[in-house]
Amino acid sequence: MRTPISYFVALSVILFAIGTVGVLVRKNALVIFMSVELQLNAVNLALVAFSRMHGNLNGQVLAFFSMVVAAAEVVVGLAIIVNVYRRLHSANVDDASLLRW
């Protein structure tokens, strides 16, 4: 493989930044959640790239664990979103302002 590892890490940074902007800009709870997934995937890409750079598989194992955690997180997060939607009849994060000062 002749592509420098830093290219992949740079791509991962770009994706992570896009995910961050998505979390901050969007109002729909589901799209915010998708942006969080984007960030998790960006970090996974960086982990796999580092695994390649160091010549062992620890990074790939970590990426594997992060996928499992992401799956668990998606299940619980979507259940919470469904619950909030039942109560407020909206998936807009601005409407869930009960604790707002």
Add this chain to the structure above:
Amino acid sequence: MAPDYIVFWVFAPISVGSAVAVLFQRNAVHSALFLIVNFFTLAVFYLVLGAPFLFAVQIIVYAGAIMVLFLFVIMLLGVDRDESLVERLRGQRPTAILLGLGLAAEVFVTIRASLGLARGPADFDQVVNEGGNAEALSRVLFRDYFLPFEVTSILLIVAAVAAMVLAQERERARTRAEAEAFRVAGPGGGVPT
């Protein structure tokens, strides 16, 4: 020109483009579909980086299971209408984009200073992935990371139970007076709730 170079420069723009498209879609379903495209490109990068097992897991778990769950919830909630563009905090959007660019620039500088153009060992597939990536990965997973692996199973069970508890439709607790009125008037007896 090395083949992996071509693969990178073909799929990196698709990856970034689909990620940006996730943000700019007004419709949540379109966002989800663009996110699937992004996950597929990431799977291709895993293949190039010598992780065919993660390539398969990425497609099966992410592009398959997780995105189906997302689409299912989008359809369940009927969130197919456009979201409002009202800003509760004034200037939130420009600030967010500025902060995102700042984050990217900051990490870019760090990568440039620390990684440079390092390439890693050329014999990765022969030495590290000896006997196949899945076998090599399972050797590491079940020897060095056995306890974390078992803890993950607990995490999955807890998540499954939590999802069931959260998604359960709970009967609203009745006060004693309401229960009494309900008993007297019978079901559907015009009790104001």
